[in-house]
Amino acid sequence: QAIYRKDYQQPDFFIDSVDLHFSLDEDVTLVHSRMTIRPRTENQKKPLILNGELLVLKSLKFNGHVLNATQYHVDKTHLTLPNVPAEAFELESIVEIKPQENTALTGLYQSSGNYCTQCEAEGFRRITYFLDRPDVMARYTTTIVADKSRYPVLLSNGNRVEYGELNDGRHWVKWADPFPKPSYLFALVAGNLYCHGGKFTTRSGREVRLEIWVEPQNHDQCEHALQSLQKAMRWDEERFGLEYDLDIYMIVAVGDFNMGAMENKGLNVFNAKFVLCRPDTATDDDYEGIEAVIAHEYFHNWTGNRVTCRDWFQLTLKEGLTVFRDQQFTEDMTSAAVKRIQDVRILRSAQFAEDQSPMAHPIRPESYIEMNNFYTVTVYNKGAEVIRLYQTLLGKDGFRRGMDLYFQRHDGQAVTCDDFRAAMADANQVDLTQFERWYDQAGTPVVEASGVYDATAKTYALTLRQQVPEHLQAWHIPVAVGLLGKEGQDLSLQLEETAPAKTTQVLELRELEQTFTFKNISELPIPSLLRHFSAPIKLNFSCQRQELAFLMAHDSDPFNRWEAGQQFAQQVIFDLLADWQAGKTLQLDALFSEAVLKILQDDKLDGSIKSLMLTLPTENFLGQQQAEVAVDGLFAVRQFVLKQLAEVHYAEWLAIYRANHQMPYSNSATAIACRRLKNTALHYICRLDTPETVNLAEKQFKQSDNMTDQQSALMCLVNTFSEERGQAIEYFYQQWRHNPLVLDKWFSVQATSYLPDTFDNVKALLQHQDFTLKNPNRARSLIAVFSQNQAQFHRADGLAYQLHADIVLQLNATNPQIASRFVSVFNHWRRFDANRQALMQAQLNRIIQHPNLSKDVYEVVSKSLNVK
Numbered sequence: 001q002a003i004y005r006k007d008y009q010q011p012d013f014f015i016d017s018v019d020l021h022f023s024l025d026e027d028v029t030l031v032h033s034r035m036t037i038r039p040r041t042e043n044q045k046k047p048l049i050l051n052g053e054l055l056v057l058k059s060l061k062f063n064g065h066v067l068n069a070t071q072y073h074v075d076k077t078h079l080t081l082p083n084v085p086a087e088a089f090e091l092e093s094i095v096e097i098k099p100q101e102n103t104a105l106t107g108l109y110q111s112s113g114n115y116c117t118q119c120e121a122e123g124f125r126r127i128t129y130f131l132d133r134p135d136v137m138a139r140y141t142t143t144i145v146a147d148k149s150r151y152p153v154l155l156s157n158g159n160r161v162e163y164g165e166l167n168d169g170r171h172w173v174k175w176a177d178p179f180p181k182p183s184y185l186f187a188l189v190a191g192n193l194y195c196h197g198g199k200f201t202t203r204s205g206r207e208v209r210l211e212i213w214v215e216p217q218n219h220d221q222c223e224h225a226l227q228s229l230q231k232a233m234r235w236d237e238e239r240f241g242l243e244y245d246l247d248i249y250m251i252v253a254v255g256d257f258n259m260g261a262m263e264n265k266g267l268n269v270f271n272a273k274f275v276l277c278r279p280d281t282a283t284d285d286d287y288e289g290i291e292a293v294i295a296h297e298y299f300h301n302w303t304g305n306r307v308t309c310r311d312w313f314q315l316t317l318k319e320g321l322t323v324f325r326d327q328q329f330t331e332d333m334t335s336a337a338v339k340r341i342q343d344v345r346i347l348r349s350a351q352f353a354e355d356q357s358p359m360a361h362p363i364r365p366e367s368y369i370e371m372n373n374f375y376t377v378t379v380y381n382k383g384a385e386v387i388r389l390y391q392t393l394l395g396k397d398g399f400r401r402g403m404d405l406y407f408q409r410h411d412g413q414a415v416t417c418d419d420f421r422a423a424m425a426d427a428n429q430v431d432l433t434q435f436e437r438w439y440d441q442a443g444t445p446v447v448e449a450s451g452v453y454d455a456t457a458k459t460y461a462l463t464l465r466q467q468v469p470e471h472l473q474a475w476h477i478p479v480a481v482g483l484l485g486k487e488g489q490d491l492s493l494q495l496e497e498t499a500p501a502k503t504t505q506v507l508e509l510r511e512l513e514q515t516f517t518f519k520n521i522s523e524l525p526i527p528s529l530l531r532h533f534s535a536p537i538k539l540n541f542s543c544q545r546q547e548l549a550f551l552m553a554h555d556s557d558p559f560n561r562w563e564a565g566q567q568f569a570q571q572v573i574f575d576l577l578a579d580w581q582a583g584k585t586l587q588l589d590a591l592f593s594e595a596v597l598k599i600l601q602d603d604k605l606d607g608s609i610k611s612l613m614l615t616l617p618t619e620n621f622l623g624q625q626q627a628e629v630a631v632d633g634l635f636a637v638r639q640f641v642l643k644q645l646a647e648v649h650y651a652e653w654l655a656i657y658r659a660n661h662q663m664p665y666s667n668s669a670t671a672i673a674c675r676r677l678k679n680t681a682l683h684y685i686c687r688l689d690t691p692e693t694v695n696l697a698e699k700q701f702k703q704s705d706n707m708t709d710q711q712s713a714l715m716c717l718v719n720t721f722s723e724e725r726g727q728a729i730e731y732f733y734q735q736w737r738h739n740p741l742v743l744d745k746w747f748s749v750q751a752t753s754y755l756p757d758t759f760d761n762v763k764a765l766l767q768h769q770d771f772t773l774k775n776p777n778r779a780r781s782l783i784a785v786f787s788q789n790q791a792q793f794h795r796a797d798g799l800a801y802q803l804h805a806d807i808v809l810q811l812n813a814t815n816p817q818i819a820s821r822f823v824s825v826f827n828h829w830r831r832f833d834a835n836r837q838a839l840m841q842a843q844l845n846r847i848i849q850h851p852n853l854s855k856d857v858y859e860v861v862s863k864s865l866n867v868k
């Protein structure tokens with residue numbers, strides 16, 4: 001049942017316009033559609049095959065004439081008309097649907113009693129019969145009829161063109177979207193919502209009304225979302241010359257949503273988590289997440305909507321590009337270095353892991369069973385890295401030229417990743433043929449680097465060698481390089497006589513092996529490789545601890561400064577692990593401890609970077625570097641290092657805490673940096689678990705006026721064996737039980753605890769009155785979060801696996817998309833020891849034998865077990 005990229009064919013029919021009419025009702029909702037359809041070629045004799053799922057067809061008319069049951073065929077997934085004329089015609093249908101029973105949250109469904117839609121990728125077919133594919137673009141008009149008191153607000157794409165009242169208590173609104181669009185961008189919202197309004201004037205003078213729609217009780221949590229939208233609109237004009245194209249832009253926050261948000265034309269639907277915030281309910285990371293997701297969906301208006309995807313294999317065309325755009329936006333709005341480090345952390349922990357799993361796929365997949373399974377970190381985040389490569393190779397201006405040409409050529413079209421690459425190549429007159437391999441080949445490239453310094457010739461020769469698996473070909477990899485002198489200064493680098501000298505050179509590795517020679521290097525340099533993480537690869541370069549400590553203290557590239565610290569920590573942890581496994585007493589490396597102290601005492605370092613530098617690599621990331629994940633050893637050793645650092649530098653941690661905790665709350669970068677640093681310090685301090693440290697955390701927990709500090713302190717307390725632990729958990733619950741997004745945090749914090757009773761607590765929390773699998777955020781807050789808690793989830797007794805599989809099977813019946821996300825943790829089963837492998841495999845076998853397995857879960861589990 002798999003679909004292949006190579007099988008793509010143009011549609012046999014196009015739909016030019018569609019007029020929709022919804023009558024929303026608690027019992028059955030009626031959807032009336034009238035479409036103008038046209039065969040793609042003259043004289044073709046193809047049947048018309050429309051997609052449709054869970055629809056009850058009530059009537060079908062062809063050019064105004066009622067069709068009888070012999071003239072068409074309906075099955076579970078399609079409506080087929082075997083004989084249609086070779087010219088344009090009109091098809092009219094009425095179907096019944098039941099949004100109130102829709103638990104999968106795709107198509108038209110209800111959230112807190114309001115109606116909303118999610119059509120990407122293939123949800124529109126659950127609303128009406130249609131050619132539900134992105135290369136069929138139609139003009140939409142939408143009329144919504146509903147009870148006026150329960151559903152005072154009726155929204156759809158485009159402009160509101162007409163409205164009125166019926167004499168039975170219902171009212172109606174008609175919307176018209178002037179831009180042709182694929183069905184996945186359709187949206188409808190109806191309900192009792194509050195509007196937080198604003199405006200934006202585009203640089204060519206268009207007055208745009210901005211509307212953030214939320215449930216009335218959330219009226220005071222919208223301003224940051226509005227401001228984020230305004231910033232994004234301005235930034236896209238300045239950076240890419242892209243302006244908004246309608247007179248209204250609406251964002252609706254809903255409590256039940258499978259993903260982050262959706263870029264429907266003129267009417268974004270958002271997971272409330274990425275809209276609502278207030279200092280006392282949302283953390284600094286939440287604020288940043290909101291700004292980024294609002295920008296992401298806004299940026300889709302050009303990269304996704306104006307220019308869309310020809311087919312779903314091209315998903316990264318819009319997602320990789322739009323993630324890259326939102327990353328650049330955040331780099332500009334906050335700090336480029338901090339944002340880069342955060343993005344690389346996500347890439348390495350989640351995407352590199354996906355590359356190591358049976359679900360590994362190129363950013364442009366070759367096949368899928370269920371498209372929703374391919375909204376992955378590979379398509380999104382590695383896809384964004386691949387877009388970044390163009391910019392690294394072509395420069396910001398060259399990249400912009402490519403973007404301009406892309407829009408010039410393809411505005412209003414449904415296109416492919418090859419079209420994008422061609423625009424980049426043509427606008428810059430470069431050959432990007434080899435570059436296609438980034439789209440074709442799965443897996444993380446590995447590059448070995450080695451350097452030779454010739455003191456007499458004053459040259460430094462750097463050899464880069466890519467390890468290319470047998471069935472693959474060499475990638476085109478930009479490697480940004482700097483060389484540091486004895487004082488930590490950047491040396492001036494010259495590659496050819498004529499080329500300008502720079503402190504960072506971007507080397508283009510295209511062959512299996514290449515050597516780059518720098519001239520006039522008058523001292524033995526310390527190389528700083530892959531600066532700013534210039535490509536999504538693993539770079540191996542053997543570095544002495546002294547050198548890592550040196551880079552950690554001096555590298556002018558903040559990303560690599562952080563990276564050196566991470567590599568240093570990793571070396572230290574793996575050495576300790578060997579000792580732990582040999583039953584030796586552990587002792588912390590003095591040079592590492594000293595390097596950490598230098599960071600602690602560095603007054604010039606930005607607080608956010610500092611806090612990142614003081615954070616050890618995660619167990620998950622460390623496990624990925626091993627042939628077999630040493631679950632218990634990694635946990636024990638990492639805990640040991642944290643505790644040692646806490647004890648040895650106790651005075652410094654305390655000093656940092658005191659120096660930063662008086663800062664009054666604000667949303668500025670400086671204040672955020674202070675909170676990050678302070679809370680990192682608090683976490684170390686609390687490792688000691690003494691009455692004084694517990695007291696410090698408790699004071700912060702009770703006295704803070706913002707969620708960043710309160711949540712941090714709660715997290716510290718949850719990891720102690722104190723009496724205050726239980727009290728804080730109860731206090732937080734009472735304080736926030738009526739705010740779902742904050743209550744999610746309450747579940748999550750408990751699921752992240754590293755104490756040995758975490759599994760039992762999670763089991764108990766599943767029975768909590770406020771826990772439900774029906775709400776994706778709530779389910780994720782406990783289940784997904786716990787499944788990432790490596791040492792606790794991967795208990796040797798397998799009890800957590802069994803519980804997890806039970807939940808996957810429950811969700812399989814109600815919300816297959818979420819079930820499939822959750823089951824994916826088992827993808828990594830082969831990377832564990834024999835005992836854990838057997839336990840996970842047993843659960844996978846249990847799942848795959850389940851009757852009525854959804855396509856979503858089947859695809860992941862069958863790939864995981866390698867069944868054909």
Ligand code: ARG
Pocket residue numbers: 120121258259260261262263296297319372375
């Ligand atoms: N296009 C949306 C975004 O990235 C994501 C929608 C994903 N939905 C899904 N059902 N897979 O902004």
Ligand code: ZN
Pocket residue numbers: 296300318319322
């Ligand atoms: Zn997106």
